[in-house]
Amino acid sequence: MNLEVKLSVHEILKNQHFKHAKVVAGKAGLCRLVRWVHVMEVTSISDLLNGNELILSTGIGWKRDKNTFCSLVQQSIDSNAAGLCIELGPYVSMIPQEVIELADAHDFPLIVFQKEVRFIDITQEVHSLLIKKHYQILSDLEEYSNRLNQVLLSSNPQQKILQLLHDHLKMTVFYISNQGKVQVNYKKPREEQDEIFEQLKGNKIPPQMNVAHQSVQALNQTFADLFIISETGAITEFDSLILDRSAIALAQSLLRELYIEEQRKAKEAEWVSCWLEGGHSNDQIHKYLQELEPNLKPNGCTVLLCKADNLQKIISEFTYLKVYFRSIFEQRGVFMLSHIQRNQLAFILLNNSKADDFKYRVQEGIDCLKGSEFIKKQRFSRLEFGVGKFTSNLSHVQRIYHTAAETLNIREKMPNELTSYFYEDLYIFRLVLAANDQGILTDFISDYLGPVLSHDEQTNGELLKTLKVYLQCKGAKKETADQLHIVRQTLYHRLNKLYELIGSDFMEPYKRQAIEVAISGYEYISTSNPAYEYTAITKSS
Template structure:
C-alpha cells in the first residue's frame, strides 16, 4: 500500500542530522509533504522525480554556474519537489540572491548545510522515519477497524460509526440515504450544514474544500452516500481508507437491519397468503398496511411471481433474496410484501408513486434483477418472472395474483412466443385462456385447423407452419418462401393444398382472424395434446 505519510520538511529539520542546517528561502513552504529523499547531482531532473521528494545535493553538477543552478531550482518547483538541501563547501560557497528570491516567491524550501554532512546517514534516518510512520498508519487502521467491529455489536451502530469517523479524522461527516435522509456530524452551525448539503447534492464543491466520497453498498446495491469534508489540508490516502472501512461497516450494519426486518416480515406471510386469496376487506387491508408502514399510501398494486426450479432446496437464501428484491423495487417507488409458495416467490407490489409509469418501473426492476451479479452468484436456477393485472382496488389483488399465474403458465409453455412479463401483453392469449376455461378451445381449434392438422399428422407435413408464416407475411409469397427456406414452386403446392383443406377464402378478414386465434390456441395447448386429438374430432364429425 502506498500511503501518503504525513512527514513535513519542518519535521525533518528537527532531526539531529540537520543540526547545522539553515533555511535560507521558502520558509512558508516548510509544511510541504515529504514522501521520499533523493541524492541528486544532475542538472536535468524533471523526468527523475514524482513529486514531494526532498532533494540532497553537493552542487557538483552545476558548480558555480548560476543559470544552471536557477534551472535546477525551477525544475524542482515545477516537479513539486518538497525542497532542496545543498551542502556549502567545495562546489557551492554561497546561494545567489536571485535564487533565494525565486524560492521565496514559490514558497519552495531552500536549505543549506554549513558543515559537511553524510548524505547516507540522512537518507537512512529519514527513510526509517517514513517506514515507521507507514507502519504506524497500518496499526492505526487496524485499531480503527477493531473499533468499528466493536460498534457493530452494539445497539444503534450507524450513529456511533458516523461519530467515530468524525472524531478520528476531525472532519465534517455527511451520510445521505437513497430516500434523501441526511445525517451530519459536524461542529458547524445548522445553517452552514444546510449549505453544505445543497453543495453536495448539486455537485458544486468550492475549490478550496476537499471532499472524499464512498458509497454504502450491500447486495450490489447502493443504499447511501458517505462524505468527509476537509477545508484545510488535502485528504490523504489513509483518510480515504478510514472512510472506506467506515462505509463497509455501515453497509454491514444496514444489511443486518434489513435481514432482521425481513425475518420479521416473513411472519406476515400467512396474512399475505389470505389477502392473495381474497380473504381481507379493503378496510382490513388499509388498517394492516398503516400499522406496517405508517406513511404508506398505496396508489394501486400488482402481483409479481418469481419462479426458480431449485428455490425450495435453498431455503436459507430466502431472506437475502427477498432483501435484494426489496432494495431493487423500493428505489423505484414500490413497496413489497412477500409470500413463499413452493418454488415460487410471490410479491405484492404496492405503488407509492404515480401510476402512469408503474409498468416501466416494474420492468426496470425485473431487468435489474436478471442482470445483477448477486443473482448470478447465487445457487438459483434461472429465474422466471410474470406480472399480473394492475389493480387500483387493493381488495382485488386476488385477480392480479390469478392473472400473474396465468401469465407464468403461458410464458412457460410458449417461451419463444412471449418475451414480455405482463398479463396485459398476453393479447390474444387472454381470449385463449378464457376459451380454455370454458372448455370450447379444443373444438374451436378443430373447426378451423382440424383438416390441416390431420394432413400434417398423416403425411409428416408442414402445412400448419406454412399457414402461420403466410399469415404473418400478410399473403406475400416471396417473403413467405424466404422465411420458410423453400422455393416459390413448393410454396404454391402447399397453398393449393391449404385452399383444398380450409377453403380459398382463408385470407378474408374474419376467417383469417379466427384461423390466427386457432393457431395461437393450438400452440398454447400443444404442450399437453397431440395434433391427432384435434384431427380426430374433425374426422369423427
C-alpha cells in the same frame, strides 16, 4: 498498501542533521509532504521522480552552471518534488538569485547545508521516521477497526459510527440515505448544511472543497452515501481508508437491521397468505398496512410471481433474498410484502408513488434483479417472473394473483412468443387460456387449422410455419419469402396449397383473426405438452 504518511518538510527540518541548514527560498511550501528522500547528482531528473521526494545534492552535476541549476529546480517543481537540499561547498558556493526567485514563485523549498553533512545519515534517519509513521498509521487503522467492531455490538450503532468517524478525522460527515434522509456530524449553520447537501446531491462540488465519498453497500445494492469534507487540507489515503472502514461498518449495521426487520415481517406471512387467498376486506387491508408502515400511501398494487427450479435449495437464505428484493423495489417507490410457496415466491407490490409509471418501475426492478450479481451467485435454475394486472382496489389481490400465475404459465411454456412479464401484454393468449380452460381450444384449432396440420404431419411440410409468417407479414410475399429463406416460386406453391386446404379467403379479417388465434392455441398446446400430436385432436372431431 500505499498509505500517505503525513511527514512535512517542516518536520524534517527539526531533525538534528538539519541544525545547520537554512531555508533560502520557498518558505511557504514547507508544508509539502515528503514520501521519500533521494540523493541525486544528475541534471536530468524528471523521469526519475514520482513526486513528494526530498532531494539531496552536492551540486557536482552542474558545477556552478546557473542555467543547469535553474533547469534542475524547474524539473523538480514540475515533478512535484517536496524540496531540494544543496550542500554548500566546492561545487556550489552560493545560490543564484534567479534560482531563489524561481523557487519562491512556486513555493518550492530550497534548503542549503552550510556545513558538510552525511547524506547517508539523513536518508537513514528520515526513512526510519517514515517507516515509524507508516506503522503508526496501520496501528491507528487497526485500533479504529476494533472500535468500530465494539460500536457494532451496541445499540443504535449507525449514529455512533458517524460520530466516531467525525471525532477521529475532525471532519464534517454527511450521511445521505436513498430515501433522502440526511445526517450531519458537525456544528454548522442549517443554511450552510443545506447548501452543502445540494452540492453533494447534484454532484456539483466546488474545486476548493476537499471531499471524499464512499457508498454504503450491502447485497450488491447501494443503500446510502457517506461523505467526509475537510476544511484544513487535502484528504489523505489514510482518511479514505477510515472512511471505507466506516462505510463497511454502516453496511453491516444496516444489513443486521434489515435482517431483523425481515424476520419480524416473516411472522406476517400467514396474514399475507390470507390476503392472497382473498380473506381480507379493503378496510382490513388498509388498517393493517397503516399499522405496518405509517408512511405508506398505496396507490394501487399488483402481484409479482418469481419461480426457480432450485428455490428450495436456498430456503435458509430466504430472508436475505427478501431483503435484496425489497431493496431493489423500495428504491423505485414500491413497497413489498412477500410469501413463499414451494418453488415459487409471491410478492404483493404496492405502489407508493405516482400511478402512471408504476409498470415501468416494476419492469426496471425485474431487469435489475435478473442482471444482478447477487442473483447470479444464487445460481437459480430457470428463474422466471410473471406480473399480474394492476388494480387500485387492494381487496382484488386474489384475482391479481391468478393473472400473475397465468402470465408466468405462458412465459414458461412459450418464452419465444411472450417476452413481456406483464398480464396486460398477454394479448391473444388470454383468449387461448380461456378457451383451453373451457375445453374448446382443440376443437377450435381443428376447425381452422385441421387440414394444414394433417398435411404437415403426413408430408413433413412447413405449411403452418409459412401460414404464420405470411399472416405476420400482412400478406407481403417478398418479405415472407425472405423470412422463410425460400425463393418466391416455392412460396407461391405453398400458398396455392393453403388456398386448397383452408380456402383462398383466409386473409379476410374475421377468418384471419380466427386462424391467428388457432395458431397461437396450437403453439400453446404443443409447447405445454411436447408429446401432443395433432392426431389427438382429430380423434375428438
